[in-house]
Amino acid sequence: MWDYLPALMQGAWITLELTFWSTLAGAFCSFFFGLGRGSRNLLLKSVSVAYIEVFRGTSLLVQMFWIFFALPLMGVRMSPMTAGILALSLNIGAYGAEVVRGAIQSVIRSQYEAAKALNFTPRQALWFIALPQALPEMLPPFGNLIIQNLKDTALVSLITLSDLAFRAESLRNLTQDSTTIYTLVLFMYFGMALMLTAIMKLLERRVGRWRGTGAR
């Protein structure tokens, strides 16, 4: 069993790298398009709606293949790692954008009225009043999306990246020891998911501090 670990660890590292970068870029897409969708600028709004609908309406696998195999034919070439991160973050960003939009809509109207009565501009009201209140609302669904993202990274083995799933598959071909290998892999994915959940819980507690009643 210990013989498998180095190879699997290398794969797990790739998986973590993919998850980290695509979550980061995905968060950016979530905010950009989530806010864009509620914008008064018609162009920004339509681009955002189109992006969200397209990336939620097609499968990640197809998106990944398109970016990795179809784009190069149009002259855009990138490494498997970049292609993987791009596909994952655009995909997760489309779901994240809906989370951002929903959370902002859940901020009650009277908060905007208070902001208006104090003569904040609509943009200031969004940034300083609505967003900080929406943020704690976003974190639990974001947590789910990040776990989803971690699991989705397994698909990148199909565009030649040697992530955890890829390593497992090659080891199995070599040794035929399916039970041990896949059990190990199962636990490694689970361990990573636990880690992410813990990080998100910490974040939730920090960001939502003002929501706790009683003594701080």
Add this chain to the structure above:
Amino acid sequence: MTDTLVKFDRVTKRFGDFTVLKDLDFEVKKGEKVTIIGPSGSGKSTVLRVLMTLEPINEGVVYVDGRPLWHEEKNGRLVPAGEAHLREMRRSLGMVFQQFNLFPHMTVRRNLIEAPVRVLGLSRKEANKRAEELLAMVGLTDQADKYPQQLSGGQQQRVGIARALAMRPQVLLFDEPTSALDPELVGDVLKVIQQLAEEHDLTMLLVTHEMDFARQISDRVCFFDQGTVCEEGPPEQIFKTPKNQRTREFLHAVLHPNE
């Protein structure tokens, strides 16, 4: 002629088919403290919300300090105002909400500082000084670094008053400032408002169901019914010798609810 600060000139406001304000004529003079009383649904809140530019009007003109609130002049004609005009007009207005509407993610101090800094361009230091003076005035100096939900309703409403005052409005609007409070907390808030009324030349427009309070602080009481001013006058006259039948009925119902 004394200066008129707020003037509704034949203002009509509709929600769909329902007319909330009907050809409303209504004036408030500089420094005057006016209370609006009247049955539920008579349009009291709507008057304040129109003034705070939270609700647009359908017909007529509202003037604040002689300038149309919801309109701007273009080639000698009044056209609906743009955001820039509304922002400028809003500088003279402030509002205290029934549900306080404090910003829950900010401490009391930041609730008071945020708008003066971001909107008026005060330095943090100036804004903080202003905030401390106001907190002292409403008796909450020791609560500055708490979050709103750590305070009682009465304390929250006093923060709400301080927050509105931090913007130095000319007119302060109160929409039932004590209606959401437990009875034992009403007194502290009313005391603050009364003190404001006595010590400042601030113009105040106040919707309330606290009749004793209205009698004490107002220069004039307006009885609203079905979207118009049904009767108005000095508090003594309105409460002791109301001329209008509907005013009498309303006052009787509120002052003697068990008969």
